[in-house]
Amino acid sequence: MPPRDLLIEHLHNLQDRHGGLYPAHLSALAAEFRLSLSEVMETASFYAHFRLLKDGEAAPSAVVRVCGSPSCVLRGAEQLKATIPGAVDAPCLGLCDHAPAALVSRVPVREATVESVMAALMVTPPPPRSSQSPSPLWGGVGVGDRPRDAILAELEASGLRGMGGAGFPVARKWRTVAAQPGPRLVVVNADEGEPGTFKDRHFLDTAMDRVLDGALAAAWAIEAEAIYIYLRDEYPDLHDTLDAAIAALPPGTVPVHLRRGAGAYVCGEESALIESLEGKRGLPRQRPPYVAEVGLFGRPTLVNNVETLYWVSRILEDGAESFAKHGRNGQKGLRSYSVSGRVKIPGVKIAPNGVTITELIEEFCGGMEDGHHLAAYLPGGASGGFLPAHLQPPLAFGCIEEHGGFIGSAAVIVLSQADDLRAVALNLARFFAHESCGQCTPCRVGTARAAEILEQPHWDKPLLDDLSHVMRQASICGLGQAAPNVWQSLLRHFPEVTA
Ligand code: SF4
Known part of the structure; x- marks a missing residue:
């Protein structure tokens, strides 16, 4: 009998093969996992990416999802969706710097047009890319040559805070989990779904070895017995690469398990993510207890975001000072800003923590798009609220709350006088x-x-x-x-x- 936490993986496998999930599939899974049919149904029906089909109903040969987030709508996503028969609306696909974006089955389409979507429908998804070499810092040994206390002290000195949205001090979180009785686990949250956020995609695409290093360092520091990576299903291309990179980790490395999300924004919330990792619906848990005490499979669990682990790797290699010496307008460190909307050069910008919106646009994004001037912006995606152009607080944790918003994962959507x-x-x-x-x-x-x-x-x-x-x-x-x-x-x- 497979463990319950593999239920969602099995649902994916069946759907990948058959184009959807038929009643016989769900019954077979119920028997295999020794669950009731209703337990399998409630998991399958919770997630947007699972297609429940009736007997005799034809499975679609391909699914076209057109991103419906504000950055894509500004660039014509609604008109695009209306012209593609059968296209469905998708919450943010994490391609805001290439708006409008679409996902054709497993193929992301940037700057999508009717023609490019139709072309994607004709191609077979590309095979997995070859894996990147694991970094020499931690990969391959599963243990470090640096004392655990020294690692925690380095992170503490850096002032690094969690980049998933809450901004909790990283070293304090690690110490809290390490103080719990083992066995302990590490979870990598790669389920960014905040409209306007695409930094996990960026870091996994450009620095996957760093992210894995950070996760392995975390596992070493808190003496975790395994790492679980929860990757959103909207990033099938990254799934293949990550799978290959994990397979390339040398023998003796702490076990790393890769799991797919299934199209639920709420699973970016850490306790919902843990429920999903356990093969259930992604329902956030009541707290306390916190996941640091009672997390995945009831064990103390350290949950860190992809970007956080990237910076962990950088700080452990370059030293805390190399990170902490940056910062602007009274803030410390570096961070990413996912910038989209009416700027000349959208993208993930690595900038001093605490830049203002005008500094970010002028120094890192090439200025506003021609014919547009800054009217408003969302500093933290959908959750962070709107700010008017004249309010220029540092874009940093704790600096936006007085204006009725927050920075969250720093999904900065820039709006102009032309936008409604x-x-x-x-x-x-x-x-x-x-x-x-x-x-x-x-x-x-x-x-x-x-x-x-x-x-x-x-x-x-x-x-x-x-x-x-x-x-x-x-x-x-x-x-x-x-x-x-x-x-x-x-x-x-x-x-x-x-x-
Ligand atoms: Fe679910 Fe309540 Fe969270 Fe809303 S606030 S997503 S209903 S747990």
Whole structure:
């Protein structure tokens, strides 16, 4: 009997082979895993990427997903989707710097047009690329030649904070998990789904060896017995490369398991991600206990984002000072900013932590697109709220909250005078309503109700205030707590467009 945590992998394998999941597949899995059919069904039906088919129903030969995030909509994604028969809307595909983006079965299409999507439908997905060489720092030994305390001290001196969105100090998190009784586990969160975020893709594409090094260093430092990497299903090209890179790790390395997500934004939240890794629906857990104490398979678990582990590797090689000496406007360190929207050169920008929006646009993005001037921006994707151009706080943890937003994973979407802020807000409100796991009423009902209100010509401000208050106070996880930033920030900073 295979372990329950492999259920989602088995669902993927069947769907990859048959184009969807038929009742016989689900029954067979139930028998194989010794689960009830309803347990298999509830997992399969939770995830957007699983297609449940009826007996006799033809499986599609290919699926075209067109990204519906704001950066792609600004570049014509809706018109593109309307002209491709059978195309479905997808939450952010993590290609915001190549908008509009599409995913044709397993083939990402950048700067998508009808012609390029049709061409992708004709090709067989490329074979896995050859793996990159594991870095000499940690790969191949599974143990370091540096004392664990020295590693933790180096990270502490660097001031590195988690780059997944919450910004928790990395060394403190590692110490907390290391202090729990073993066995312990490391989880790599490669499930970025925040509209506007594409840095995990960038780091895995350009520095996979660094990310693996960071994960192996974490496993060494907290004496973990295995590493689980949870990669979003929207990155099939990276899955192949990562699979090959893991296979190339030398014997004796701590076991590294690669798992696919299945199209659920909420699984970027660490406790939902852990539920998903266990082969279940991605429902965020009530806390306490925290995953550092009771995480994957009930074990103390260190969850770190891809970018965080990249910086861990850099800091352990170059020293804390090489990282901490950077920074601007009172902030320390380096970080990535995923910049998309109305700039000349969108992309992942490695910049001093704490740059302002104007510094970021002018120094790192070649300025605004011709004919556009900065009108507003989202500093932290869908969750981080809107800011007007004249507000220029450092783009760093703790610096945006006073304006009603936050930096999160630094998904910076730049908007100009040509953009309809209400339409962007409605897009994001619908996104949250779609992605709410439905587990708690304030979020399930609040996100849906807010989207309905935002569709109206006149927004009911008292009702939105009321909804926002309840959602922030009573939602279990960050999705429901942060969703109101979308409309509340617009009401606060752009009263003229919300009147
Ligand atoms: Fe699910 Fe929303 Fe509640 Fe989070 S806040 S647990 S996404 S219903």
